Amino acid sequence: MSKLVSSIKEAITQMGLRDGMTISFHHHLRNGDFVLNMVMDAIAEMGIRDLTVNASSIFDVHEPLIGHIQNGVVTGLECNYMGGKVGRAICEGLMEKPVIFRTHGGRPSDMEKGTSHIDVAFIAAPTADPMGNCTGKYGKSACGSMGYAFADAMNADKVVVITDNLVPYPLVDYSISEIYVDAVVEVEQIGNPAGIVSGTTKITRDPVGLKMADYAARVIDASGLLKDGFSFQTGAGGATLAAAKYIKDIMLQKNIKGSYGMGGITAYMVDMLQAGCFEALLDVQCFDLDAVESIRTNPKHMEVTATHYAGVSGKSAGVDNLDVVLLGATQVDVDFNVNVHTDSNGYIMGGSGGHSDTAAGAKLAIIIAPLTRARLPLVVDHCLCTSTPGSTIDVVVTQRGIAVNTKYGKNQELKEKLLAARLPVCEIEDLKRMAEELAGVPKATAPQGRVVAQVLYRDGTLLDTIKAVK
Amino acid sequence: MKITTSAVAGTLESSDVYVKAEPCGTLEIEIESVVSAQFGDQIRQTVQDVLSSLGVDSGRISLNDKGAIDCVIRARVETAVRRAGGEN
Amino acid sequence: MRRSMLFIPGNTPNLLMNADVLGADSIILDLEDAVSPAEKDAARILVRSALRSLGYKGCEVIVRINPIETDFWKKDLDEVIPLRPGMIMPTKVSCADDVRTVSDYIAQVEERCGMEKNTVRLIPLIETAMGVENAFAIASADPRVAAIFLGGEDLTADLRCKRTKEGNEIFYARCRMVNAARAAGVDVYDTPFTDVDDIDGLYKDAAFAKSLGFTGKASISPRHVAGINEVFSPTQADIDYAHEVMETIRMAKAQGKGVVSLRGKMIDAPIVTRARQVIEMEKAIFGGTEDDE
Structure with a gap:
């Protein structure tokens, strides 16, 4: 028996895709992904319309989606993150139905709970066998972990695996099992390796970024959480990576043996694993070649599903035991609510990803961001969009001051510890005032158009909406 | 000061502003800014302040602003105008 | 207290905006080597504008001006002195007269602006063989002089030798500078360590300078500031x-x-x-x- 079919169109036909259905994609190939566009082009040519696309993330490479929306092929979009190109079009009123934003944990959990139904999942796989066992660890388009694709495979009615590295059955060291897969398509190329993973993720050299990283590392050190058993997640942004490096230096200097590192994994987390800072890495997504190499070769570097990483539908998740997470923000309001969905003009250029999942789970959720970006203040009275509720944020670190969130009856002790460590602790309102003294008071602007996106919290409840800019 | 020739100042890097000053019979100010929604009015006021303090009553001043703060805008406009007025 | 002095290029808005958060006791807003000849006017106007509105609380401001053999230095002083920077750093100072020339001109500007005389102090940059030989005369040339500062890069060019990490070639100059400064009763600052990525090397170089008697050290990289502060702080x-x-x-x-x-x-x-x-x-x-x- 073989599940091989000759083409994407053949697979679409065999899966019985019809008008009005929902299809899904994962984003492990990031901005190098060819598969979403290939599948959508085939669907458009076949004349199928009115589809909802649920992609864990939409990148700028997926700009052709705009045409499919204009032509009525796609009438619904659901994702956890959306790049600026499609985001701008959405905010200019491209689509009738609002986009649904979920979190990296909420998306798989909504599938598992049945509140998000997928008719056909298209899973790009860097290596697969003819029965559909597949993995991201090997092949010319290797992406490492395939954590976000598991829920699609396990919950969609029909599952198509699309690969550019077909190997004989059985694939050794598979990630997703054949038991979920209906069809396998071999194509020439599933993505552009240069866009899938970065060569090396570089630590910032920007002095302000390094200053913030230094403060963040000292906040973590002073918090008392940095001890044996420490668990940690950081993003791949320049300043957060620099903070990870400073944390590593402190851990090695004090001989602290941590428990696990988690999240999107970079060379710096791999370094920490190899240096003995962690017992294990829980990897939902690899960001660079070193991470891919490590997940392939080091048994302590484990692939985890998005549900295991951050979901709410399992009995527990990795985020539940997280000590510290370092996160970014485009805006923080005086109640510590964080916006990572839009820019300061209200245009969509991001999304929760795991932001609100990790903030909810971690004992200490730290936002690192500069006080101003191109004259616009980080701290505002009201975020244009609440991506992560302020009640789950503990500290905001900028280059000019560190605000501790004591507004929800918590963190008083933390604040005293940071003061004792001679860190520049201030109120969140002080950060707003300092930015305004430096850059001026911005005129309040907020988009007033119809609702173009709904932001769902990790439990599936509506957290906020995003309005059209024009 | 009279704008007698065309001159530029500043850069297109973030937090800077690129200013062009050209001779013109009337006074024209053109502003393009990444923060025009939030700071457009303030930027125009700043440019007018600088021009009047330098005694400029005619010329075309165009800004391409990448989020420069007020003191940077003041400096770049002044530099462009002084260059266009034959200083240096 | 001035342990570390950090160079900030004078024509770079995003660095000027954040110059005071990088941990240095003093920031040196540079109108000289960091600014190309075509942008000298832009930099001095920008630095003046920044001094007027940014305040720079919590750290001392030094402005490095162009050498007196250029056409720029008087214009530099015309623009910045009215904003009362803590210190002016004249460059390529080779004798006491160089200091007096700058001091006299500052006095004129101070008077023009109705400022009290000697408001602005001087930290001459000594970076020539002649300057090193005249270090004591320079350090005691004028009541404005609060410190002297050794520039190792230009000095080694003048000495016709290679600048090395070990710094044997500037050993004599370092000792002579410290002795001259202490004899004149002023502070003395060491040349920057130029390998930005070599933090261990920075610590060694700073510790050596401290052992010779230097008050502190300049830096061209924010990443060196913490190390310099640590070395020049009391244990x-x-x-x-x-x-x-x-x-x-x-x-x-x-x-x-x-x-x-x-x-x-x-x-x-x-x-x-x-x-x-x-x-x-x-x-x-x-x-x-x-x-x-």
Whole structure:
């Protein structure tokens, strides 16, 4: 028996895709992904319309989606993150139905709970066998972990695996099992390796970024959480990576043996694993070649599903035991609510990803961001969009001051510890005032158009909406 | 000061502003800014302040602003105008 | 207290905006080497505008001006002196007359602006063989001079030798500078360590400069500031000893004793002076405890 079919169109036909259905994609190939566009082009040519696309993330490479929306092929979009190109079009009123934003944990959990139904999942796989066992660890388009694709495979009615590295059955060291897969398509190329993973993720050299990283590392050190058993997640942004490096230096200097590192994994987390800072890495997504190499070769570097990483539908998740997470923000309001969905003009250029999942789970959720970006203040009275509720944020670190969130009856002790460590602790309102003294008071602007996106919290409840800019 | 020739100042890097000053019979100010929604009015006021303090009553001043703060805008406009007025 | 001095290019808005958060005791807003000849006017106007509105609380501002053999230095001073920077750093200073030339012109600008005379101090940059030989004359040339600063890069070019990490080629200049500064009663600053990525090397170089008697060290990279501050701060042992000295003196006074000793060593005036300096630095760094003398 073989599940091989000759083409994407053949697979679409065999899966019985019809008008009005929902299809899904994962984003492990990031901005190098060819598969979403290939599948959508085939669907458009076949004349199928009115589809909802649920992609864990939409990148700028997926700009052709705009045409499919204009032509009525796609009438619904659901994702956890959306790049600026499609985001701008959405905010200019491209689509009738609002986009649904979920979190990296909420998306798989909504599938598992049945509140998000997928008719056909298209899973790009860097290596697969003819029965559909597949993995991201090997092949010319290797992406490492395939954590976000598991829920699609396990919950969609029909599952198509699309690969550019077909190997004989059985694939050794598979990630997703054949038991979920209906069809396998071999194509020439599933993505552009240069866009899938970065060569090396570089630590910032920007002095302000390094200053913030230094403060963040000292906040973590002073918090008392940095001890044996420490668990940690950081993003791949320049300043957060620099903070990870400073944390590593402190851990090695004090001989602290941590428990696990988690999240999107970079060379710096791999370094920490190899240096003995962690017992294990829980990897939902690899960001660079070193991470891919490590997940392939080091048994302590484990692939985890998005549900295991951050979901709410399992009995527990990795985020539940997280000590510290370092996160970014485009805006923080005086109640510590964080916006990572839009820019300061209200245009969509991001999304929760795991932001609100990790903030909810971690004992200490730290936002690192500069006080101003191109004259616009980080701290505002009201975020244009609440991506992560302020009640789950503990500290905001900028280059000019560190605000501790004591507004929800918590963190008083933390604040005293940071003061004792001679860190520049201030109120969140002080950060707003300092930015305004430096850059001026911005005129309040907020988009007033119809609702173009709904932001769902990790439990599936509506957290906020995003309005059209024009 | 009279704008007698065309001159530029500043850069297109973030937090800077690129200013062009050209001779013109009337006074024209053109502003393009990444923060025009939030700071457009303030930027125009700043440019007018600088021009009047330098005694400029005619010329075309165009800004391409990448989020420069007020003191940077003041400096770049002044530099462009002084260059266009034959200083240096 | 001035342990570290950080160079900030004068024509770079995003660095000027954040110059005061990088941990340096002093920032040197540079109108000289960091600015191309075509942008000298833009940089001096930008620095003046930044000084007027940014405030730079919590760190001292030094402006490095162009050498007196250029056409730029007077314009530099015309623009920035009215904004009362803490210090001016004249460059390529080779003799006492160079200092007086700059000082006299500053005095003119000060008078023009109705400022009190000698508001703005000087930290001459000595970076020529002649300058090193004249270090004492330079350091004692004018009441404005608060410190002298060794520039190793230009000096080695003048010496026709290679600038190395070990710095043997500037050893003589370093010693001569320290001796001249101390003889003239002013502070003395060491040349930057130029390998930005070599933090261990920075520590070694700074520690060596401190051992020779330098007050502090300049830096071209924000990443070197923390190391310089650490090396040029008193150690906890220094601080403890300083408090012990002051306590011993206080007890001796109370008991009417003239000569006192601590740990078998007589406490003389230089030891007391040193102890006072250490306690002053402790207060400056940590906001330390009041120590009534």
